[in-house]
Amino acid sequence: MIRVRKATIPIALLLLIAALWLAQSQLNAFYLQVLGLLGINIMLTVSLNLAAGYGGMFSLGHPAFAAIGGYTAAVLTYPVAMKAFRIPAYPEWLLQIAVPFLPALILGGLAASIAAVLVGWPVLRLRGHYLAVATLGLTVIVQVSIVNLVDYTRGALGLSGIPNYANLWWIYGFVVLTMYVVYRLVHSRFGRALRAVRDDTVAAQMSGVNVARTRLIAFTISAFFAGIAGGLLGHLLRILTPGQFSFNAVFIGVAMMILGGMGSITGSVIGALIMTILPQFIIPFERGGSFFGFELPALHGLTQIVTALILIIVMLIRPEGIAGSKELTMRNLVTRTRGPAIRTSVKTSGSEVEAK
Amino acid sequence: MSGSAVFLQQLANGLVLGFLYGLIAIGLSMVYGLLRMINFAHGDVLMVGVFIALPVSWMGAPFPIVLLAGIAAATAVGGLIQWTVYRPLIRSRDVTLLVASLGVSLLLQNLVLMLTSPQPKRPDPEAFLDAPFQIGGVFLRNVDLLIVALALAFVIGTHYFLQNTRPGLAIRALSQDLNAARMMGIRVQRMVFICFLVGSALAGVAGVFIGYKYGHLTPYSGFLPGVKAFVAAVIGGIGSFPGAVVGGIILGLLEVFLVGYLPDQLAQFRDAYVFLVLILVLLIRPSGLFGRAEFVKA
Numbered sequence: 001m002i003r004v005r006k007a008t009i010p011i012a013l014l015l016l017i018a019a020l021w022l023a024q025s026q027l028n029a030f031y032l033q034v035l036g037l038l039g040i041n042i043m044l045t046v047s048l049n050l051a052a053g054y055g056g057m058f059s060l061g062h063p064a065f066a067a068i069g070g071y072t073a074a075v076l077t078y079p080v081a082m083k084a085f086r087i088p089a090y091p092e093w094l095l096q097i098a099v100p101f102l103p104a105l106i107l108g109g110l111a112a113s114i115a116a117v118l119v120g121w122p123v124l125r126l127r128g129h130y131l132a133v134a135t136l137g138l139t140v141i142v143q144v145s146i147v148n149l150v151d152y153t154r155g156a157l158g159l160s161g162i163p164n165y166a167n168l169w170w171i172y173g174f175v176v177l178t179m180y181v182v183y184r185l186v187h188s189r190f191g192r193a194l195r196a197v198r199d200d201t202v203a204a205q206m207s208g209v210n211v212a213r214t215r216l217i218a219f220t221i222s223a224f225f226a227g228i229a230g231g232l233l234g235h236l237l238r239i240l241t242p243g244q245f246s247f248n249a250v251f252i253g254v255a256m257m258i259l260g261g262m263g264s265i266t267g268s269v270i271g272a273l274i275m276t277i278l279p280q281f282i283i284p285f286e287r288g289g290s291f292f293g294f295e296l297p298a299l300h301g302l303t304q305i306v307t308a309l310i311l312i313i314v315m316l317i318r319p320e321g322i323a324g325s326k327e328l329t330m331r332n333l334v335t336r337t338r339g340p341a342i343r344t345s346v347k348t349s350g351s352e353v354e355a356k
Numbered sequence: 357m358s359g360s361a362v363f364l365q366q367l368a369n370g371l372v373l374g375f376l377y378g379l380i381a382i383g384l385s386m387v388y389g390l391l392r393m394i395n396f397a398h399g400d401v402l403m404v405g406v407f408i409a410l411p412v413s414w415m416g417a418p419f420p421i422v423l424l425a426g427i428a429a430a431t432a433v434g435g436l437i438q439w440t441v442y443r444p445l446i447r448s449r450d451v452t453l454l455v456a457s458l459g460v461s462l463l464l465q466n467l468v469l470m471l472t473s474p475q476p477k478r479p480d481p482e483a484f485l486d487a488p489f490q491i492g493g494v495f496l497r498n499v500d501l502l503i504v505a506l507a508l509a510f511v512i513g514t515h516y517f518l519q520n521t522r523p524g525l526a527i528r529a530l531s532q533d534l535n536a537a538r539m540m541g542i543r544v545q546r547m548v549f550i551c552f553l554v555g556s557a558l559a560g561v562a563g564v565f566i567g568y569k570y571g572h573l574t575p576y577s578g579f580l581p582g583v584k585a586f587v588a589a590v591i592g593g594i595g596s597f598p599g600a601v602v603g604g605i606i607l608g609l610l611e612v613f614l615v616g617y618l619p620d621q622l623a624q625f626r627d628a629y630v631f632l633v634l635i636l637v638l639l640i641r642p643s644g645l646f647g648r649a650e651f652v653k654a
Binding site (some may be wrong): 052058122129138140141145299307309321350 | 392444445446448450451455456458459460461462469470473478580586587590624626628631632634636638
């Protein structure tokens with residue numbers, strides 16, 4: 001069995017590389033873009049899951065982190081010839097340079113991390129879900145700033161003409177990296193401390209875990225990957241607009257995470273897959289017209305209604321999501337027939353109405 | 357206008373806005389006090405209330421009828437949501453309730469969008485409400501005066517309800533200790549339902565007034581005021597009834613004064629300031645003015 005496990009990861013990686021090579025050479029631009037978006041959504045969901053699923057820090061600010069990372073990276077790689085008249089407000093030295101893609105992405109991720117520290121430090125010490133409102137506030141702050149700082153971001157027009165650096169290799173390279181880092185992190189000493197904090201703050205504290213610091217570190221790392229995902233998004237679509245990081249993005253991010261399962265990387269992939277592919281089928285109905293012989297009016301907001309129903313129905317029927325907190329691993333597949341694999345913290349609908 | 361006249365004008369505007377926030381914040385604060393739940397759909401309940409009251413106004417109904425229609429609609433929607441979505445979830449983890457409320461919020465916004473149109477709407481103007489008047493250099497409209505008067509009346513009414521009736525007593529007991537109150541035989545589900553009805557009714561009042569004062573209603577008009585009202589509740593101390601009202605007034609004044617006195621380029625960041633205030637309050641005094649502290653020690 002050990003041998004099977006050791007071989008799994010290289011085989012999976014080889015399969016992924018073959019699939020990417022095939023996709024890159026065979027598919028047209030539209031499908032490549034959908035695949036790229038899928039990868040970015042997986043990154044966003046895994047990073048949100050690190051904060052919310054494993055850490056119990058329910059963040060509604062991940063679109064803001066993605067926006068910060070995305071705009072930072074885009075401004076850094078933006079062609080020097082266009083900088084001076086499109087985004088003239090930056091200092092002279094910044095207007096003169098175009099940074100390569102990788103350092104720009106990482107700087108974007110770091111910028112998002114700094115924002116996470118600024119919001120997280122005052123809020124993560126508190127009980128309850130203040131973080132949800134504070135991070136939703138961050139989304140509003142970033143949104144308002146992008147719209148109003150026209151000389152830095154081109155405002156509501158959107159920052160267009162970003163170089164098209166992010167192909168599938170870049171995106172899925174970072175997807176694999178994100179999944180690897182998050183997996184190793186939550187299965188380390190640090191990850192056990194993080195989950196202990198989530199499940200019982202007081203008990204974790206008694207065992208010597210520094211609650212606020214553990215939370216803040218996980219939150220910052222989570223924001224870092226969201227920032228990188230934002231950078232990839234800008235260099236995939238070649239345009240960033242404030243609308244990409246609105247409340248709608250908040251709802252979709254949460255839907256991807258809870259649909260797959262909070263506290264599961266496999267679940268994040270499933271959730272991102274469903275929420276990326278599904279809208280492609282719904283969008284035609286939003287425009288209205290004739291379907292299967294029926295005449296339908298334009299149904300504005302249908303995608304959002306489906307997203308909303310997913311959120312509500314999952315919460316009512318299966319609040320732990322499709323995968324729960326389980327992972328799809330070779331070991332789980334092999335041991336399925338011989339009884340349950342090592343049980344991770346299965347936390348379902350226990351009664352936890354706080355009595356304060 | 358002289359400096360002091362500008363100041364008084366801003367003060368009046370801030371108070372009016374603050375009473376609107378206060379009306380919305382009461383429902384949020386009561387629900388949080390009971391369930392530790394942030395009801396993101398509260399602002400959207402307000403919005404649905406106004407959108408049902410709008411056709412009543414277009415049919416030529418006078419203001420009191422429109423107000424009643426808005427209150428009735430918001431109360432019905434709030435009650436319906438509690439009954440169908442939140443009620444079955446009462447024993448689940450608080451994050452489940454939070455996600456469910458996000459879902460309800462998104463659903464309400466887009467159902468209204470689908471059933472109406474994206475164009476902004478406003479109730480038919482009422483000559484009486486729009487009539488201007490002036491006290492000592494401060495220009496207001498009758499609607500502003502009515503907002504303050506009715507908001508005060510509703511706040512006092514709710515206060516009376518909480519202090520002097522049996523359901524009010526039960527709700528206060530629940531927010532002190534839910535499990536103990538349950539063991540004393542209080543019907544938790546029924547009291548939570550009543551809480552939602554009261555909160556939604558107050559949100560309906562605020563909604564109709566927002567319609568008359570600002571016009572320009574879209575399916576998204578409710579969400580942000582709802583979240584801002586939560587900030588108001590945090591400022592006042594979440595779970596505290598006077599805290600919600602006072603927090604609302606403080607937030608309204610802060611917002612109006614910041615926008616009024618900052619230079620134009622900075623004044624555009626209006627919505628951002630509200631949340632900066634939230635982060636500052638959480639940093640300095642997380643329990644708010646009247647609340648109890650809920651800390652994880654660093």
